[in-house]
Amino acid sequence: MTTNDILSYPHILAQLSAEMTSFTQGRVQIGEDTNLLGDLQLDSLQVMNLLLRVEDRFDLSIPVSILPDVRTVKDLALQIEILTRDG
């Protein structure tokens, strides 16, 4: 997958859910409203490591500066949609 591919929101959400399920070893049911810090039971460093894997899956780089606006899976999916569209 490259950033030139047009990705739909549902597709991004499905890919994100798969990555997060793998990262958390299936401990948490992933949905749009899942909170990255609270619900995934990850500390801030683990979230950053999860994001490195998400970046590889979508072949893009997520700027650290957008992270304060990302609380839920939906927030992250929307940011990835923007990054793939603008990338």
Add this chain to the structure above:
Amino acid sequence: MGLFDKFQALAAARRELEVLGIDPFGVEIERMVSPTEGIIHGRRTILAGTNNYLGLTFNAECIAAAHRALDADGTGTTGSRMANGSYSGHRRLEKELATYYGMRDAIVFSTGYQANLGVLAGLTGQNDVVLLDADCHASIYDGCRLAGPEVIRFRHNNADDLAKRMRRLGARAADALIVVEGIYSMLGDRAPLAEIVDVKRQLGGYLLVDEAHSLGVLGERGQGLAEEQGVLADTDFIVGTFSKSLGGAGGFCVSNHAALDHLRYSSRPYIFTASPSPATIASTRQALRILADGHDLRARLRANFEHLHAGLTSMGYTLGASPSPVVAVVLGDKIEALQFWNGLLQRGVYVNLMLPPATPNGVSLIRCSVSAAHTPEQIDAVCAAFADFRASAGVVAA
């Protein structure tokens, strides 16, 4: 949400430590005995957690230089260099640092933290891209936050991951700033600097190396990892601190780029802070001369950290990296690490405790920093304290 509500989690963590009766983050060294010994809780304690790599804090020549400056120029500068003027020592130290590195110019900052803050905040802006090693120090992240560039992390010590992210930038890679550290403070591991320079040669960009923990330690002349790896000419900016190998307080940046001088007018952490005191500058200038010629100090430091690394390895401990002045023992559980740290202190050895999320990969660390001033007997005593605590606690090596 009230003003103080944000502290609830912090307060709970503090209460947890109080219940355990362990306070690793509030240690008071009641009196210094030497560069490697102090009085803690009324007892003589080996200091193996001070970053005093060359042991220069009690060097007679440095102390004499500080005394002379104190008598001649007073206790403080009482203001910033831009608003209140530089002392001749500030500028002399900058010239000596530039000469030492064979670079065009240097800027001195009031602390090592402010050096990273000042360089990154002054050098970058909202339209720039900074690529950081994921394990970079907080001062590097904070400098970026102050300036607001696009910050992209790459996997720790992974030049291929850096290259992948550089390629994603396309034409923007040519002006991106890559930031790595010579020796990483938590585990004591080194950057693969030659590989990172190869990425820069292929894809462009500028390279900043923070040599805070490698200045005085690595390289024939102690210039750090860039010297050791033979890539000084490919390094655009070197940042360092006076508070470790140089035994003082303050920080610096050296560079061949003429634009470095513009930081004096664009970097808020440089402009809006008091300049280093005359005594600090004088002792640092003397320490820099000793450091540059300090082959014997580096040899003693190497012998000491190899001694400690071998001793702990032979006991079966998992260590964070190959031998370096930072010897980190990897432990899993936070409570185990707290008890371990306290057990060492009770046996007369002070080390650092590092807990998640400040540590890589969520591990807990007992972090030792070794000094050239440690005697072989002190290193033996540190090893003995590790062995004795493990024996008394019945702990199986990690």
